[in-house]
Amino acid sequence: MPAFPSLLLYATLTAAVLTGLWLLVRYWQERNYRRRPYIAPAYNDWLLHAPDATTPPQHRIALLGDPGALATDGTDPILQLLASWQQETGPAGTIIILGDNIYPTGLPAADSPNRAAAEKRLDALLDALRVFPGRVVFLSGNHDWNKGRPDGYAYLLRQEAYIAEQLPTALYLPAGGTPGPVSVQLADNVLLVVLNTQWWVQNGARPASDPKEPFQQLHKLLSANCHQRILVAGHHPLYSNALHGGKFTAKQHVFPLTTVYKRAYVPLPLIGSLLPLYRKVVGAAEDMAHPRYRKMRRRLLRVLRQFPNIMYAAGHDHNLQYFQRHGGHYLVSGAGSKTAFVQKGGNATFVHEHKGFFSLDFYATGETWLRTLEPATTSETAEVFRQRLLPGPIVSPPVVATAIINEPATKR
Template structure:
């Protein structure tokens, strides 16, 4: 990939999501593994892909979960205290009061608290707006931050200039996204949001036999309460109709459909998300879809699928390495007690 004769520099992006359950007191194994990859001689960025605080974002001061939520964000800051690169956060459903009404106040509090911790704005899109927000991190690499939870959130959602948002309507969002993609043709474009476009795990409607026999294991891996026959109703409902955090849900389906339509016109896009508590790389229509939600929790993922290049249930993160000649290496790293940098379990080259 050439870029108007500009000098090419290597660049790395670390993708890690659903880190809201990291260790509050003391080093966290996943964050420490990622931290060991940081090189002051290498230009880079870290993107936290939402669900930065479990169970439901940053409550108001005086609430019973407030201190624990603060400690979760402080743990992120501690892991990055010597980091030289760009730090970015997007929001997920748990950050918006677990997708419940009133979530807008929760995300505003988190944005302001992160700004206080890092001394600058690090959560995008700002003010709980839908985005898209363009961030040029390198002459050859552009990030586009989108707020997928805005589309799924009940209750008040900010929109328009009166809320400090760039777009005036849902359709306006897609027009702005297309404008950004058009203006960055010839560059590597990474779009970051919490919710996946494709997934070979639970939110994508991929269930195992045990989920039909023991449906409550969808929510907790040890909930082996048998409900044969009747138990199939829950996974079937979530696969074809969807809870609001599932791909099958009408609002989610609308966002996903439009994104897929737009992405098809811009081959080479890398879309990064969290939400699913596992690691996935999916390739479709000459674009690449990364799910990196294994920052602090784990749930199963299929090992094979038509467009699934890689799927693994293990705590870790993805790293993108943008080389001088324009190629990109996608690698997945998991924690390993015997290796400071963890173990690389997958690598794929995009030319």
């Protein structure tokens, strides 16, 4: 009988040592690639390919997600980058704000002590968009719905009304917190379809709807427009190598509270791994593993996979990610004001833990190009990755022997 406690102790110590070694290896690997752009090996020659520089795009779309913590003193690098994109694009463009427009909890009531700070952050974004001669489209995210709490619908309606008052030319879609889908013809052969993905994961009040009906409407909409190039936009990603996709750093296994508060360095080795495991398998309301999110994702993918070359853009995770899956193109462009860990490899073609946003360039030839734009250390814009998403004739620029990963973007 005394041997049993000894065996249990031995097994516990062995598990602790093995877990510690695994975390050390993971930590060392993460140090070597974190905050560096990852590009799948098959696309390492991306610098050698570009659209025809002599022909400007027919239409451009900037995909800016999670801008709710922008600097309000005029020094924000993302707003400066967006201003450069606007100047380059002109009226033949659309800026899509992919939700989480105000951190931490959307737009509080007028008598709330947090109202002034929330307005100041949103005003900084609206001021940057006010001069844009193209179209502006706002989506809502979980933070805009008071982080999904039961009173979130009131927060959403306040924000929608505020933006309509301050920037009446902008579209807030789908209107009134409805699930959608809503379509907007952006240009000839370029269609935007917007879904309110928060509707499926929201607690408390929300507009009434059959949860299956929007997907039936989406299928009809995509079928009727399958001759066009279609971008579907929602706040929540369908693929992710980051936090909401169940990916955690070694540090978060030892200091799990840092996933909620970045400075909460309370060491909880072994026990701390239970939180990442929970969020990967069961999930908080904003995680892919959560039953409501999982059901919404499954139904949405079932529709999208029936349409080759569909493009889907989201925010939510604070990084830049691009996936090619089942003939479709899936983007995560949630690095508008914050950054967070993203794991390299897996099914991802490109990931980067860095502030920035994706731009989609649509050409009259039928080509569609993805560009990854990030604030550079110089006055130039850094284009760290580009990829042709939809086919057409490719013009390859001459090989430049000294080309580097942060090659400045040129006007097209």
